[in-house]
Amino acid sequence: QKEVEQNSGPLSVPEGAIASLNCTYSDRGSQSFFWYRQYSGKSPELIMSIYSNGDKEDGRFTAQLNKASQYVSLLIRDSQPSDSATYLCAVNPNNNDMRFGAGTRLTVKP
Amino acid sequence: GAVVSQHPSWVICKSGTSVKIECRSLDFQATTMFWYRQFPKQSLMLMATSNEGSKATYEQGVEKDKFLINHASLTLSTLTVTSAHPEDSSFYICSARGQGVRGGETQYFGPGTRLLVL
Numbered sequence: 001q002k003e004v005e006q007n008s009g010p011l012s013v014p015e016g017a018i019a020s021l022n023c024t025y026s027d028r029g030s031q032s033f034f035w036y037r038q039y040s041g042k043s044p045e046l047i048m049s050i051y052s053n054g055d056k057e058d059g060r061f062t063a064q065l066n067k068a069s070q071y072v073s074l075l076i077r078d079s080q081p082s083d084s085a086t087y088l089c090a091v092n093p094n095n096n097d098m099r100f101g102a103g104t105r106l107t108v109k110p
Numbered sequence: 111g112a113v114v115s116q117h118p119s120w121v122i123c124k125s126g127t128s129v130k131i132e133c134r135s136l137d138f139q140a141t142t143m144f145w146y147r148q149f150p151k152q153s154l155m156l157m158a159t160s161n162e163g164s165k166a167t168y169e170q171g172v173e174k175d176k177f178l179i180n181h182a183s184l185t186l187s188t189l190t191v192t193s194a195h196p197e198d199s200s201f202y203i204c205s206a207r208g209q210g211v212r213g214g215e216t217q218y219f220g221p222g223t224r225l226l227v228l
Contacts, residue, residue, distance in 0.1 A: 032215075032216075034138075034216065034217075036219075041201075042222070043201075043220060043221050043222040044154070044202045044203075044218040044219045045219065046216060046218065046219075049216060061167070088153075088154070090217070092215070097144075097156075097159060098144075098207075098217050100154050100156075101153075102151065102153040103153050103154075
């Protein structure tokens, strides 16, 4: 089992819709969780971090964490074509080496 | 805050030459830096973890004699690709660990270095 698993996609949503990106992790002791966005040909950029169970909202982005289910998600409301990118889920299992999922490719169609 | 720079942003070299890539944390001290490699349409692959003042820890399958890492200070780590070959052509990205905006440690990525070996 991979440490961090994501659906590779591609996920395609129409402009204005909600995009839902999911991630599961294997280390139950993980405490820190992150979502990065990577545009084609660019390096990843941090968009959200979450440490506690529940929802965390930042603009059009909402991260959801359920430690009991070892599940973290990212919702993007009012999706825009500029949101088209690969979204990487990252988990820090021991506050040392962050582990990344393979990424989910999102396409927002105008 | 939390800016990481890389230099050069791209490099083209002949097969057999060595290439050095610098990674700097500009506004924070990074005790740990990470080097990743990414081939087209593939995910990030961690190559090595570098702690300031100590030897780097390499991931399985990464040749430490080929990919030399030096973490000389809290703000600078270098990756040298020795005797580069065309199969080393890739996107090399460094990352530095520092304090996140709301506490807790977070990794911040440099802009990456695109290497093409002819």
